[in-house]
Amino acid sequence: ATKWHMPTPYGDANLPTQIAHQFAEEIKTGTGGELDITVHSGASLVKHPEIPRAVRTGQVQMGEVFIGIMGNTHPVFKHDNIPFLATNFEDSEKLWKAAKPEIEKQLDKEGMVLLYTVPWPAQSLYTKAPVSKLADLQGLKMRAYSPSTSRLADLMNTTPTTVQVPEIPQAFSTGIIDAMITSPSTGVNGQAWDYLSHYTDVKAWIPKNVVVVNKRAFRRLDKETQQVILTAAANAEEKGWNGVRAQATKDTATLAQNGITVTEPSPELMTELQKIGEIMIKEWKEEAPEEVGAILNQFYQ
């Protein structure tokens, strides 16, 4: 039997990791135990930023990464981190169909083959006070962790502030930050009710994880085994898009149960945010007019 290793960035409680375990199991059964993939969850084998390199160079055969982490490699990897471009799962699936050929092309250049993707719930606004219009955020300190979140914070008239994930609770409690945009799952995992009170469901963007395999390792397999992997990948992708909808509903409910005020954004706030979205989409397109333009044309069709 061949033994493969698959590092993933997030812990076992997360949907993507659960799907990864099922994916590995399906391949093991499908190949009669000939291909045995060990899933190393929670960045226990390879740290998250090193996973693309580890897969590309064949240190591990497979791996899962947050697509946005490769955003500096090529602008197409930012497609699911552009605010207010695709704000529901239908649009997000459409965007993924539009972006997939470009992503596959870029991954191929890096010696990797795309297997499947798992979306996260939409990223929404967490604050310590209610927000009904952009002016309510004026002058607050908002968490930023990338050029685009920082630009977004600027455009929202807030001060972008860098804080690492583990330090978020302390940062909120001590007033280092007053607002952040992240998924309801992250809020539930971090027990956000301990340190903040309001969740405005603006659904700014829907980021995804992607699972890739090293090109050489994949080609070395016989056609039959390759087919087993591709079938399992298709199943995993379907589980991801279905599972995330349930996950989003459940996590949002958990936030509310624990005392966080969950509200739909006011029309006024959404209009203001959409305007910011347009600016950022335009700026994204300028980074790589050809590839990004192709994605946008396909998406708006």
Place this chain on the structure above:
Amino acid sequence: MEIALVSIILAAAMLLMLAAGVWVSLALVGVGALGLYLSGNDQIGLLFATSSWGASTGWALTALPMFIWMGEVLFRTRLSEDLFKGLAPWLGGLPGKLLHVNVLSCGIFAAVSGSSAATAATIGRMTLPELKAQGYSDRMAVGTLAGSGTLGLLIPPSIILIVYGVAAEVSIGRLFIAGALPGLMLVTLFMGYTMIWAMFNKSELPQHDAEQISLGAKIKALRKLIPIVGLIGFVLGSIYGGLTTPTEAAALGVFGALILAAASGSLSRSSFMESLLGAVKSSCMIGLILVGAHFLTLSMGFLGIPKALAEWIGTLALSPFELLIYLTVLFVALGCFLDGISVVVLTVAVVLPMVAQANIDLLWFGIYIVLVVEMSQITPPVGFNLFVIQALTGKDILYVARAALPFFLLILAAILLISWFPEIVTYLPTTMTQR
């Protein structure tokens, strides 16, 4: 190859290399490479490069050289002397006298620093030379430091609680609050043991005539503590006042120490350079060991040894209490060879579901894990507090480990106590976060 056989070969190789006098960091790299070789991996070099780059650029680790440098700066000022002069009149009546300075200042410094190696390095740099000069037992000076240095992990902020909180999805804020009472309990246990030891080993303490010090003189002596208390207050204040995160606070600490040194006139060009080169020596030593430990962790991950052990425990169908006993043995055994954070990262995926199934509170389990990890900091051959203290004193790791043994047993006693009285852990978080 059989996984049990591989484990035995690797443990034997590690012990052989260390006994032969191979540098600890290189021995870790060697055993890591051997493990990957035995697992049939042909990418050993690439894996080493990737893991060492990841291990040496960790943002959370930047606090370590900062705190080590802070210790070097403070050591060169009069502050360490003042620390003793301020506390001595108050501790004079306690059996064991100034040995308690180690425990108390580690406890206080732990509120600023998130790592046990940094706590032991900073406090030890100030206290060990002074305790030696005053004629205290070397073994007890080293033992109290090794033991109480581990408080850095339990008393918030704490790196290991952050790692556990992220993995187990337990609120880090609650974990920090939960660590406070057990931390105080450990301080009490350490001081209690020191007093009992002192009563039976009077010959190993400096012989002073018991002098009566007036309360006025005692209070006057406290003034000597103002600068150091001010420094710690400044750092703590900046964390809880919302100026910095705990990781960044370390840089503020060095900066404050440099200003204090300058203000007290003990900062010269040469003392600045000396303190910096001292920090280089300790941080490079620890840095390379961390690189080696990370590579060994990676190798263990590929071999699946910690996971296999944890899974084996899972098949035994144990009662919650039995489960804890088995897990403690597992963690202590792994903790001898891996650093504490690695033990948590490698086993948490298998252990947490078992713990949850046994209806053990995950918040409580976080504190339990910290105590177990604290023990691993002072067990040979791989124990970071031992490394730090060997670097500080030139005494061999095994000597330091023997000196720390009573404190290892005291932490074990603390685990028993929180098992019997889980409220020690859960009382503060449940009362403080209720709305």
Place this chain on the structure above:
Amino acid sequence: MNALRDKFYLASGYASGLCIVLIMLIILAQVVGRFFGFIVPSAEDFSGYALAAATFFGLAYTFHEGGHIRVTLVIQKWSKRARYRQELVVLVFALALTSFIAYYSWHMIWESYVFEEVSYGYIPVPLWIPQIPVGLGSLALTIAVLDDLILLLIGKEPSYMPHEGEITMEEL
């Protein structure tokens, strides 16, 4: 020759010390920036790179000064002849491992350069640049080990030995 060697080891120590100062400055800038409402872009990345540089630059100096620790309790009672053989074996083994470390560090740098790898943070930094100190530092460590191996072979005491067991606190 000896003057050159001393300079080499001191340079290793000072380069590392400079990087430690740099970490402090970057983090302080971030704290000050947060207070006044501006961001120091990629501060975490840069302090991480400075940390790697501090660690690797100083390896040779630390080795020369006997700062890397090892267990001497077993070997210290051995006869002079047995000690000579033991130190020889250990130094050859260390040379093999440090060469391995240096070789693959440069391999990593070369790969990052060829594949144009960039950091994922705020500022896309080409990764081979901050990786250069890792390569230089591990190469310097290999040279330091080789230096001591040669000393041992020509019948002198390796430089790390007199420092071991030296009680740092006795500097007082």
